[in-house]
Amino acid sequence: MARIKNRDIEVTAGKPIYGGKTLSEYEGKKVMLERALPGEKVIAFIKKKKKGYLEASAKEILERSPHRTESDCKYYPTCGGCKLRDVEYDYQAWIKEEVVKDCVERIGKVTDYEFLPLVKAENSSNYRNKMEFTFSEERYYMTKDEPFDEDHFSLGFHAPKFYSKVIDVEYCYHQPELLNDIYKSIREILKSSGLEPYNIMQHTGFLRYLVMRITTENKVMINLVTKSKELDLIGSVADQLIEKHPEIISFMNTINKGLSSTAYGEETILIRGQEVIMDHIGEYKFEISSNSFFQVNPGQTEKLYDKIIEFAELKGDENVLDLYCGVGTISLYINKIAKSITGFELVEAAVINAQKNADLNGITNCKFVSGDLMQLAKDGKIFKEKFDLIITDPPRDGMHPKVVQSIIDSKVPKIVYVSCNPSTFARDVQLFEIGGYKLEKVQPVDMFPHTYHVETVGVLVKI
Numbered sequence: 001m002a003r004i005k006n007r008d009i010e011v012t013a014g015k016p017i018y019g020g021k022t023l024s025e026y027e028g029k030k031v032m033l034e035r036a037l038p039g040e041k042v043i044a045f046i047k048k049k050k051k052g053y054l055e056a057s058a059k060e061i062l063e064r065s066p067h068r069t070e071s072d073c074k075y076y077p078t079c080g081g082c083k084l085r086d087v088e089y090d091y092q093a094w095i096k097e098e099v100v101k102d103c104v105e106r107i108g109k110v111t112d113y114e115f116l117p118l119v120k121a122e123n124s125s126n127y128r129n130k131m132e133f134t135f136s137e138e139r140y141y142m143t144k145d146e147p148f149d150e151d152h153f154s155l156g157f158h159a160p161k162f163y164s165k166v167i168d169v170e171y172c173y174h175q176p177e178l179l180n181d182i183y184k185s186i187r188e189i190l191k192s193s194g195l196e197p198y199n200i201m202q203h204t205g206f207l208r209y210l211v212m213r214i215t216t217e218n219k220v221m222i223n224l225v226t227k228s229k230e231l232d233l234i235g236s237v238a239d240q241l242i243e244k245h246p247e248i249i250s251f252m253n254t255i256n257k258g259l260s261s262t263a264y265g266e267e268t269i270l271i272r273g274q275e276v277i278m279d280h281i282g283e284y285k286f287e288i289s290s291n292s293f294f295q296v297n298p299g300q301t302e303k304l305y306d307k308i309i310e311f312a313e314l315k316g317d318e319n320v321l322d323l324y325c326g327v328g329t330i331s332l333y334i335n336k337i338a339k340s341i342t343g344f345e346l347v348e349a350a351v352i353n354a355q356k357n358a359d360l361n362g363i364t365n366c367k368f369v370s371g372d373l374m375q376l377a378k379d380g381k382i383f384k385e386k387f388d389l390i391i392t393d394p395p396r397d398g399m400h401p402k403v404v405q406s407i408i409d410s411k412v413p414k415i416v417y418v419s420c421n422p423s424t425f426a427r428d429v430q431l432f433e434i435g436g437y438k439l440e441k442v443q444p445v446d447m448f449p450h451t452y453h454v455e456t457v458g459v460l461v462k463i
């Protein structure tokens, strides 16, 4: 084949695969194609040549899918937050189902299992209860006509492939209207304050990230992440904002002096209001601090957790292990149908939150342990007791093989595996199958409309 990288090709998009891509073919080579829907004929640019396949991105659609619609967002698709915003919602649901099936069957090598249709979301916009925006001194211009930013102030999302540039976003469809209103005010206040946005290349400036959380009762927590400690300045910003938006009941300031590009830092200081906010899932209340993990789509979380309950089929006398338990939400949600629940979690603050949450709800049959599961698995510290069921909800990378092996060695009769990444889910499922478990059923749940992300619940039983 002639030199193929950095070339344009005409290709028809095939079946959907994980990562918002389709699997296509060009001159006998597999093509992982971005930005095309199944069946669309496109001109695509070949970005990379890998062993056995090409990576390409559609730049012009020659034959358009009937499922493509118009996007309502002016930042789409550049901002990267949505990958399917111009696709009919029912078709998005079909894509996600196909992707989960493909992962289970191609990566997991399992074909004999029950596949249940995706649990769709009621709201495909304004559903996120947590948003994170980045400040930058360097704006990413989406078009040539965009006026030059005299203020050197950008707040929004990182432009894909540009380490230092940020798309200046005024409105985001992912967040509820109240957060959009508050976001607008905070932009105005900060822009006119003269406080300098961060420059990631030179490590200069002050404003780094803005993190906003909203509860189901419309109470808001703001966390402004800055490079240094300027409590009076932040206090004045907080006062102006709270005066305009009394729904803000917590204003925090995280200091990140380091080079790491994260909204976490060395210190998180309470500026105004309270240090934690309360939310609920079903009948249970949860205390959430600015850095704790909490599911981002509250409407869908309940549906997800109800699926866990349905699949767990507990009678009430079982001892349950809840791995990667975060602030204990799953443990507490299932407390009435189990004898005991033990949660394991890496982040110590989350474990403290989890125990507090149990106390808050008057729940006495849950206990929480902090530690790195990989280390605990190595030391045999998870399985000192016998468990009847393991619920596992690892981060995107899935479970470390040593953790999978220690679960297999424990001979637990049933595992409910909750995953936000069907490809690592499928990889781990294959290990469980080799280790003597059978994948019985798989249920995708849509927690993230307009993105390619999908939550999956699987049930594995010991043969």
Ligand SMILES: C[S@@+](CC[C@H](N)C(=O)[O-])C[C@H]1O[C@@H](n2cnc3c(N)ncnc32)[C@H](O)[C@@H]1O
Binding pocket: 293, 294, 295, 324, 325, 326, 327, 328, 329, 330, 344, 345, 346, 347, 350, 371, 372, 373, 374, 393, 394, 395, 396, 420
């Ligand atoms: C997807 S979240 C699940 C949280 C929780 N189950 C829920 O539904 O809210 C994954 C959790 O795993 C934790 N985690 C990541 N790596 C870990 C490790 N090596 N050992 C223990 N916990 C870990 C993270 O801190 C996070 O809280």
